[in-house]
Amino acid sequence: MKNLLEAKNLRKYFPIERGFWRKTKAMLKAVDGVSFSIGFKEALGLVGESGCGKTTIGRLILKLLEPTSGAVFLENEDIFKKTTNLNLAEEIQIIFQDPFSSLNPRLTIEEIVGESLIFHKRVRTRQEKRKAVGELLQKVGLNSSFIGRYPHQFSGGERQRIGIARALALRPRLIIADEPVSSLDVSIQAQIFNLMKDLQEEYNLAFLFIAHNLEIVRLFCKRVAVMYLGKIVEIASSDSLFQEPLHPYTQALISATPVADPTVKKKRIVLKGEVSHSIESFSGCPFHPRCFKAIPLCSKVIPSFEEKRDGHWVSCHLVNGK
Amino acid sequence: MLKIENLSTYLYTEDGLLKAVDKVNLEIRQGETLGLVGESGCGKSMTALSIMRLIPTPPGRITCGKIFFDGKNLLDLEEKELRQIRGKRISIVFQEPATSLNPVWKIGDQIQESIMTHQKKTKPAAKKEVLHLLNLVGISFPEERFNDYPHQLSGGMRQRVMLAMAISSKPDILIADEPTTALDVTIQAQILDLLIDLKKRMNMSVLFITHDFGIIAEMADRVAVMYAGRIVEIAKTEELFRQPLHPYTKALLDVLPKENIKSFKSIPGEVPHLADLPSGCYFHPRCKKTLDICRREFPKMEKSDKDHWVSCWNPNISIKESYSNWRNKR
Numbered sequence: 001m002k003n004l005l006e007a008k009n010l011r012k013y014f015p016i017e018r019g020f021w022r023k024t025k026a027m028l029k030a031v032d033g034v035s036f037s038i039g040f041k042e043a044l045g046l047v048g049e050s051g052c053g054k055t056t057i058g059r060l061i062l063k064l065l066e067p068t069s070g071a072v073f074l075e076n077e078d079i080f081k082k083t084t085n086l087n088l089a090e091e092i093q094i095i096f097q098d099p100f101s102s103l104n105p106r107l108t109i110e111e112i113v114g115e116s117l118i119f120h121k122r123v124r125t126r127q128e129k130r131k132a133v134g135e136l137l138q139k140v141g142l143n144s145s146f147i148g149r150y151p152h153q154f155s156g157g158e159r160q161r162i163g164i165a166r167a168l169a170l171r172p173r174l175i176i177a178d179e180p181v182s183s184l185d186v187s188i189q190a191q192i193f194n195l196m197k198d199l200q201e202e203y204n205l206a207f208l209f210i211a212h213n214l215e216i217v218r219l220f221c222k223r224v225a226v227m228y229l230g231k232i233v234e235i236a237s238s239d240s241l242f243q244e245p246l247h248p249y250t251q252a253l254i255s256a257t258p259v260a261d262p263t264v265k266k267k268r269i270v271l272k273g274e275v276s277h278s279i280e281s282f283s284g285c286p287f288h289p290r291c292f293k294a295i296p297l298c299s300k301v302i303p304s305f306e307e308k309r310d311g312h313w314v315s316c317h318l319v320n321g322k
Numbered sequence: 323m324l325k326i327e328n329l330s331t332y333l334y335t336e337d338g339l340l341k342a343v344d345k346v347n348l349e350i351r352q353g354e355t356l357g358l359v360g361e362s363g364c365g366k367s368m369t370a371l372s373i374m375r376l377i378p379t380p381p382g383r384i385t386c387g388k389i390f391f392d393g394k395n396l397l398d399l400e401e402k403e404l405r406q407i408r409g410k411r412i413s414i415v416f417q418e419p420a421t422s423l424n425p426v427w428k429i430g431d432q433i434q435e436s437i438m439t440h441q442k443k444t445k446p447a448a449k450k451e452v453l454h455l456l457n458l459v460g461i462s463f464p465e466e467r468f469n470d471y472p473h474q475l476s477g478g479m480r481q482r483v484m485l486a487m488a489i490s491s492k493p494d495i496l497i498a499d500e501p502t503t504a505l506d507v508t509i510q511a512q513i514l515d516l517l518i519d520l521k522k523r524m525n526m527s528v529l530f531i532t533h534d535f536g537i538i539a540e541m542a543d544r545v546a547v548m549y550a551g552r553i554v555e556i557a558k559t560e561e562l563f564r565q566p567l568h569p570y571t572k573a574l575l576d577v578l579p580k581e582n583i584k585s586f587k588s589i590p591g592e593v594p595h596l597a598d599l600p601s602g603c604y605f606h607p608r609c610k611k612t613l614d615i616c617r618r619e620f621p622k623m624e625k626s627d628k629d630h631w632v633s634c635w636n637p638n639i640s641i642k643e644s645y646s647n648w649r650n651k652r
Contacts, residue, residue: 049506155592185361186533190577190588212507215578256511258536260578262559270515271508274476 002075003037004206005061005092005174010034010070012056030056032230033070035305038174043200043207045217045238047253048227049275054210057227058176061208063088074174090120093167097179099159103151109137110147113166120170136165139202141195157188161195168199174206181216193220214257218242226250229275229286232305236312246314248293285317293318323527324350324373324412324495329387331365331372333596334380340596342368342382344551347623350495355521355528357542357559359535359574361593365551366531370497373529374408391495410440413488417500419480423472429483430456430468433490440491455486458523460516478509485516489524496521497529502537514541535578539563544629547571550594550604553623557630567626567637570605603635611636 011034013027031053038044046054059065061072063079072079077086096102103112113136114129116122123129134144140161151159160180167175177196181189193216199205211217217224218238225235226247234247245251255269271290285291288298297317305315331343343365350356360366371377372384375396389396391407399407416422424432430452437448449468456464459482472480481501488496498517502510514537521528530541538545538559545562547555547570555568566572576587591608594600600607606616613636623633 049508157592185593186535186574186577187361187589188592191590194588214507252508256507258510258514258534258540260535260539260563260575262539262563264539268511268515270511274478274509275506 002040004040004042004075005038005208006073007037007057007061008035008071008073010057010060010072011068012053012060012065013068029230031060031067034227034230034232036225036232036235038206038208040173041200041204041206042223043209043221045221045224046208046210046227047212047214047217047224049212051275052227053230054227055178058094058178058208058210061174061176062092062094087120089116089172090170091172092174092176093170093172094176094178095160095163095167095180098183099156099163100151100183102163103159105151108148108150109133109162112151112162113137113169116166116169122170132169133165136169137162139168139199140165141191156184157191160184160188160192164192164195164199168203171203172205174208176208176210178210179212180209182211182213189216196220214242214254226253231286231315233287233316234312234314236309236314240309240312244309244312246308246312246319247287247316248291248318249287252292285315323352323391325388325390326369326373327388327390329369329372329389330385331368331377331382332385333382335597337595337597341551341599342596343372346387346551346553348546348553348556350527350529351544353525353527354543355530355541357538357545358529358531358548359533359538359545360548361533363593363596364548366533366548367499369548370414370499370529370531373497374412374414375404376408409436410491411493412495412497413491413493414497414499415481415484415488415501417503419477419484419504420472422484423480425472428469428471429475430470433483433487436487437490451490452486455490456483458489459483459486459520460512461486476509477505478512481505481513482516485513485520489520489526492524493526495527495529497531499531500533503532503534510537517541535575547574550599551596552604552620552633554605554634555630555632557632561630565639567630567632567639568605568634569609569611569636569638572638573608573610603633611638 010031012031013029015024016026016028017023018025034057046057048054060067067080074086074091079086079088110130110133114133117129117132123132130147133147137144137146142158142161154162181192184192200207209217209221221238223235224238224241225232226249228249234250241250242254245254252269252271269292273290284299284301285303288294291298303315303317305313307313308319326346326348329343329346333340333342346369358366358369373389377384384397423429433452433455434448437443437451452468453464456467461467461479461482502513505513532538542559545557545559546553547568549570555571562571566575573589577589589608594604602617602619603621606612615635621633621635623631625631
């Protein structure tokens, strides 16, 4: 199957500057050699704890950041190549986590949603813009008469719908959803989630769904990638990831998620310590200081990322091959 | 242990009168963990602050009600008497550990201060106690951490420091106001385990405030569900999950992602703004089972069986039925 988007060995290091001359003391390896692909109309989930590099990947794909090395291909076209005539904004859009800070408080909804339509010359006249924005608002479940209102007149859930309408305006093929529901109440989360699912069907959208809540990712995505300290440690279809998590970190994440059922008494795997900083360089597997299964080999050799089951990739020394 | 009767806390704001906590009745029993769930803005934290009498005034004021603790009504106490209870016999841990610690004080000194305020101890003795507490909450190398400032610690560590401070006076009741919401799942698991452990050791009752039913299922013995300032249902945890009576509770539980179900059921509409509450039952515009009376009158709390209370005109199972179920079971 051909892929819509392919990231190859993507790296992004941020220099840590200290002192008067702002000398580079160390490199923060936010994204450290990450490869993955997203098929057409596919939703790929990207999970991990805060600071593991999820959002940085999203920003790299949107070309908001230049990678240190590596490449991202959108249908065989390198998006970082200087000579590309690819118009990225028309292909990839983003929905942000915080619906309060991601909408300009001084613009009306019409201006927020319609700005890109004007800029990319999708509409010519004001009437056309008005009509297009009205239709978009209806698509995301808002009344098209809200068009002249300002963001502060809406609740969190409604604002997130506006954010989705803005992302949809140019009919992109890929939407990066960066924790789109984590700042909303549970009852509203479900509404937004269902809306995104419907839109995915209707517009044949592909999603990169960034989240820290495994349960939500499980429902939304066919495939899930788990990140730890700038590296993807496991990729699998969500069914096999949840039924048979291979990487110890994934196992711990799944067992640490509280289950809303008092009759289930499961044993939590409680990890020692906390996510170490990606600045500190250590040898071996990035997870070994917290791993409950670590063997001496883990602190010496970085495990390679291999397909250990059908379509189930993992980087861990302890997982036996097929 | 602690009994709240008919507590109302109102906020007098520019938007008008906000009934943040509205005629709440609640009790926390000896040695239990009581979960308090609800969506944001439903009055969970205001209930906690009311118990501690920490409501910012103005705009807030506790307009009526009683909070009994140890035979005394906390709302009648003088500030001086109150200090013997607040922070000493009832402690609180807040959601955001970064903002609840003083950034220019060493964490050891902050815990030490709380010990010296509440217990008559000399400085060296208090310091010894601090090191013991830091050890108890699972902070390694307490001697070195004692001299750290809050910004040098991670979120999980800060929450451990907050817990150390809260349990320093061996409180009877610990109020935990979303203590793990700002933390990652793996760190959340550590803190939850620590809380369970501390509760056992110190023999405390816990009021656990959260919006996460997963945490409730793991931590709480009983649950109270809040909606727009009112408590709509109280039950034992297992009972509540098995047979929620209030449509709101049921809807909240249905919203949770479950295995093998490929889409969420959602609750239509949004939580009403406290300045603009609907008539009758506050939940009726979003409710699937609205009757005529729901639009007119707010339902009273009714007992369905021994420990299950609900405030609804048209509960999922009629109260009579649920009561007879319970009796048959016995």
